[in-house]
Amino acid sequence: MSAEQLKGHLDPLVLAILEQGPAHGYAIIESLRSRSDGVFDLPEGTIYPALHRLERSGAVTSRREVVGGRERRVYQLSARGSTALRQRRADWRLFATAVSDVLGLSPS
Amino acid sequence: MNEIERYLADLSSRLRVGRRHRARILAEVHDHLGAAAAHREACGEPPEAAVGHAIGDFGPAPMMATQFNAAAGARAMRRAPCVAAAAGIAVCGGFLVAATSQPRTGVSGAASLATQLVFLAATIAGQVALVAGICTASRTASLWRAPTVPGEHRAFVRRSGLICAVALGVAALGWSSALLLTARRTAQRDLSTLIPGVAVMIVAAAASIGATYHLRVNPDDDDVVVPSRPDVLGLPEQAIGVVRRHPVLSCLAVAPLAGLATMSHAETTVLGALPWGLAEVGAVALAFVVLGPALDLRRDQRRTRAAGVRSPGH
Numbered sequence: 001m002s003a004e005q006l007k008g009h010l011d012p013l014v015l016a017i018l019e020q021g022p023a024h025g026y027a028i029i030e031s032l033r034s035r036s037d038g039v040f041d042l043p044e045g046t047i048y049p050a051l052h053r054l055e056r057s058g059a060v061t062s063r064r065e066v067v068g069g070r071e072r073r074v075y076q077l078s079a080r081g082s083t084a085l086r087q088r089r090a091d092w093r094l095f096a097t098a099v100s101d102v103l104g105l106s107p108s
Numbered sequence: 109m110n111e112i113e114r115y116l117a118d119l120s121s122r123l124r125v126g127r128r129h130r131a132r133i134l135a136e137v138h139d140h141l142g143a144a145a146a147h148r149e150a151c152g153e154p155p156e157a158a159v160g161h162a163i164g165d166f167g168p169a170p171m172m173a174t175q176f177n178a179a180a181g182a183r184a185m186r187r188a189p190c191v192a193a194a195a196g197i198a199v200c201g202g203f204l205v206a207a208t209s210q211p212r213t214g215v216s217g218a219a220s221l222a223t224q225l226v227f228l229a230a231t232i233a234g235q236v237a238l239v240a241g242i243c244t245a246s247r248t249a250s251l252w253r254a255p256t257v258p259g260e261h262r263a264f265v266r267r268s269g270l271i272c273a274v275a276l277g278v279a280a281l282g283w284s285s286a287l288l289l290t291a292r293r294t295a296q297r298d299l300s301t302l303i304p305g306v307a308v309m310i311v312a313a314a315a316s317i318g319a320t321y322h323l324r325v326n327p328d329d330d331d332v333v334v335p336s337r338p339d340v341l342g343l344p345e346q347a348i349g350v351v352r353r354h355p356v357l358s359c360l361a362v363a364p365l366a367g368l369a370t371m372s373h374a375e376t377t378v379l380g381a382l383p384w385g386l387a388e389v390g391a392v393a394l395a396f397v398v399l400g401p402a403l404d405l406r407r408d409q410r411r412t413r414a415a416g417v418r419s420p421g422h
Contacts, residue, residue: 008255011255024139024143025136025139025140026139026140026143026144026147043165043166043167043168043171043172044140044144044165044166044167045137045140045166045167045171045172045175046167046172046175048133048136048137048140048172048176049175049176049178049179052176052179053179053255056183068143070139070142070143071139072139072143073132073135073136073139
């Protein structure tokens with residue numbers, strides 16, 4: 001799946017990964033790849049504008065931390081981010097159900 | 109210089125963001141590439157190939173710079189109405205301080221015709237600043253919650269913000285000149301409030317022009333548009349949309365109202381105030397024709413025809 005297709009959905013995906021616990025950019029992109037079985041194989045750098053955007057909106061916070069002998073910026077889901085993720089999940093459920101109904105993919 | 113440093117230098121040269129933000133981006137990208145290369149090396153790749161693959165997986169520097177620049181441009185765009193509002197408040201405050209403490213003769217009471225004309229021109233410039241400021245704030249508000257903002261909107265906000273700042277500068281200069289010229293002809297003037305008030309007006313307007321001019325909205329770095337749901341912040345833009353759909357009608361409605369308002373402020377008889385009202389009506393119509401396309405209040409018909417594009421709603 002191309003980065004362009006994924007762009008509008010990247011923010012909730014990142015929030016969902018951070019729900020598991022704090023992580024740095026490289027770990028987030030690795031997790032995104034492995035949890036999607038390699039379907040979301042987007043350029044790794046695209047994660048950073050999304051992380052910066054989420055941080056500005058207050059959905060995630062970040063701090064510098066030494067990870068594996070390297071100083072890295074680690075991102076963490078905030079309370080606002082948790083709320084946003086719940087909302088995006090509800091929106092997605094509604095959207096996916098509607099698309100499935102229209103495409104005739106719903107189990108009936 | 110190794111391959112990672114070359115990549116960072118290339119990325120840095122393409123970034124159009126603030127110094128601190130640039131440093132943060134470069135540090136994060138450096139960390140990421142180092143970690144990715146180390147991971148590949150641990151999996152058995154030769155060091156040079158590991159670095160090359162890490163950079164390849166990260167994405168080309170021009171593409172990454174575009175994404176960072178677009179995000180920074182959206183943030184800069186959101187500062188434009190704040191700059192305009194702060195400058196507008198400072199100029200109006202300066203004017204009130206300078207004008208209200210002077211003897212109550214009114215501008216027309218002690219001023220020559222030339223001074224009154226300067227005052228009228230400044231007031232019209234102030235009105236242009238107000239309209240441009242509303243356009244700036246309205247467009248910014250409608251995109252406030254959007255995750256990404258198209259380059260054309262960022263360019264519009266900077267353009268309208270700049271029109272607002274320049275018009276405010278003209279207004280500040282005109283009001284200052286009118287007040288100073290009037291004070292010269294008045295014996296009981298109060299320079300202790302007049303000079304600071306005028307200084308505040310000029311400095312605020314100049315600072316606003318400088319700040320708006322230097323806003324890095326990066327309109328050429330367009331990002332993928334992520335749709336956002338319409339909300340209450342988009343209502344002013346919808347109201348302006350009515351003006352855009354009916355430009356002639358809107359101008360015909362606003363110009364006489366502005367003329368009547370000016371006449372009601374002129375300290376003379378109705379007949380004496382009529383030229384000022386007519387001048388205001390003419391100025392509103394002229395501003396609408398000249399600045400309307402730049403402020404997106406009306407479509408430039410010649411350009412629209414030349415581009416072969418039909419107006420929305422037709």
